[in-house]
Amino acid sequence: MPKFDLIAFDLDGTVYVDHAKYIRPRVIRAFETAHEAGVMLSVASGRPVGMLGASLVDAPWLDWNITVNGACVSSARDGRVLSARMMPVSQVRAVVEAVRSLGGTAGRGGWSLFAPNISGFDRELNREKFASRGTGDGDRTNFSFVENALAGGQDVAEIPSIDEALDELDTDVYKVGCMLDTVEQTQAAIDLLSASDAVGGLELACVGPTELEITRAGVSKGSALSILCERLGIDEGRVVAFGDSGNDVTFGESACTFVAMGNATPEIKAIADDICPPDTEDGVAVWLEQNLL
Structure with a gap:
């Protein structure tokens, strides 16, 4: 049985390397393995859905989108919006x-x-x-x-x-x-x-x-993750989130397991529960291969 019910992941510096707009094969295989085991996956990005990249939007293993730094939470399957927290x-x-x-x-x-x-x-x-x-x-x-x-x-x-x-x-x-x-x-x-x-x-x-x-105020990736978990009936303690920089810091305020990339900023590493290898070494995949099951 998987140790987690949901995997949330940042893009740039986490699964997108050197401004590439695709996820490397080993990371994709790790996500596919998790999804086949019944784990849901959610991107958690500062980008809107239209800027996620076609390879990600069309991925059959992606379930949810936490976008624009948590201001919008939507289904990757049908676009249904679960939460929209906006500024006038x-x-x-x-x-x-x-x-x-x-x-x-x-x-x-x-x-x-x-x-x-x-x-x-x-x-x-x-x-x-x-x-x-x-x-x-x-x-x-x-x-x-x-x-x-x-x-x-x-x-x-x-x-x-x-x-x-x-x-x-x-x-x-x-x-x-x-x-x-x-x-x-x-x-x-x-x-x-x-x-x-x-x-x-x-x-x-x-x-x-x-x-x-x-x-x-209050709109962040971490708070959006809490909203998604509440809507899905998932214990935040059974969520793992990966990130590397400023807009990922609020994952540290969640009850999830927060894993910093090896290339993350010192601020992120200081609050993370664990640190995986850098994005250039497929750190997300390495960590999931060792800790998912």
Whole structure:
């Protein structure tokens, strides 16, 4: 009998290696073995469903999607939404204005927006900041992020600006992202957003030295995992979750077994129940082969 009823896994840095948009064969075999033994599997990603990648969306062993940092929980089989926890547009506008109040270049560009009908990256983020950062594979030095994503079959768009996108939006927002220019500017934004009453309650995830992901207060991968377990009648103690960085930290607040990747940040390793080999060594598969049954 398997020791777990549910496996939750992050993507980039966990099962996606070096920005690849596919899962390596050994990890797939481990997931297939788990599924055949009756274990359910759920992705747990900051991405929306449209950016998960076709190879994952079509995987017969995937049961559930925890997406946009836990703002949406849905069935991988039929798209049925179990939970949607969103920010009103007014709250997103308050966040944008708060970041801009820091002065200089803060918040003038570098925004991303995720809602039921849009996954958008503003022009500066898409064509300037992503290109200057690069990915190690050279793609973004030649093509914009959106162009690459579209080439990979992902459902994304370039938006002129966060303001214009919000003006046209007719729905609430799952998540907003902001890439700032310096570590100091990013920390100033975190401090301001954490303390400001004007923006309402927020959940902040720092997913890179200058990258913030922002959701409604209490909305995280860890809390979404708890919601999924409650709906499925699963004891969280019989769940294992794998992650490597900032938006995975709330798995440590769950009763699940939290396994950090060998390539995880020090913060994640410090709160994890166990550490597996890095993503480049198929760490998720190695751990499951040793601990699932």
